Amino acid sequence: MDYDSALKSLLAWADRTETVRCVVLTGSAASATAHPLSDRDLEIHVRDIETLERDDSWWSRLGDVLAVERLENGDNQPTRLVYYVGGKLDFTLVDTRGERGVYDRPYEVLLDKDGDAADFRTDAPSHVPVDQDAFDECLNWGYASAFMIAKAIVRDEPWTVKVRDNDLKTELLRLIEWDHVARYGDKIDVRYLGTRMRGWMDIDVQERLDACWASFDLSDSREALLATLDLFRDVAVRTAAVAALKDFSHEAMQTEVRNILSMAANAEIRPPVS
Incomplete structure (x- = not known):
């Protein structure tokens, strides 16, 4: 054109x-x-x-x-x-x-x-500081998505894994944006849907994101889920500390995900192959 x-x-x-x-x-x-x-x-x-x-x-x-x-x-x-x-x-x-x-x-x-x-x-871009209600919603939705991803992995439902993973990544991006605004203020222009992330997102976060995506392979999806949750937890903890928010019990959440994933050893929970 x-x-x-x-x-x-x-x-x-x-x-x-x-x-x-x-x-x-x-x-x-x-x-x-x-x-x-x-x-x-x-x-x-x-x-x-x-x-x-x-x-x-x-x-x-x-x-x-x-x-x-x-x-x-x-x-x-x-x-x-x-x-x-x-x-x-x-x-x-x-x-x-x-x-x-x-x-x-x-x-x-x-x-x-x-x-x-x-x-x-x-008017200069303004980013509304994260408040407790929004922070709680983000963590609840993120971990709820993680539970459903784990269940889909165990059930051998890779398409569902991908759909739910998008939900989890949406909440992870919200955390990353809040974390940056909390630490840097409006000096960093956080863009919609991660646009131009190479220019504003911390290098250490970018590097860790490499491990957060997977193929349709279920073992690959499992490792990507755990890597995503580790980053989700670390960014949430840092955001809560900088923004003076009450944080979650991440250990209990991640233990639940791992307990669900451990059920993969039981072949009976998988749907029959037609």
């Missing part, structure tokens, strides 16, 4: 479309940190969201469409993630009647029919 050509076509359409009032480029392209595989993230500020939400023609004509994800965000900002041959454009429809124009990273105004962009501003 030729992004320059696609943006030129989009802006020409936006300029002649009455409901569209402003177009803003966000993400890595706006901050001059784009990678050859980076998307283009665009906000389309409109007076009538519903019309554009039902109309696919304005984005489908920009390139050869392969797939699209239609996200109905809870803040009334529907998003279309459009995958084209050779590229991807992410569109968010923003209602001009609502709150808008506050960004936590650099942005670039590509079109501004009403001069509203003069009031737009950039």
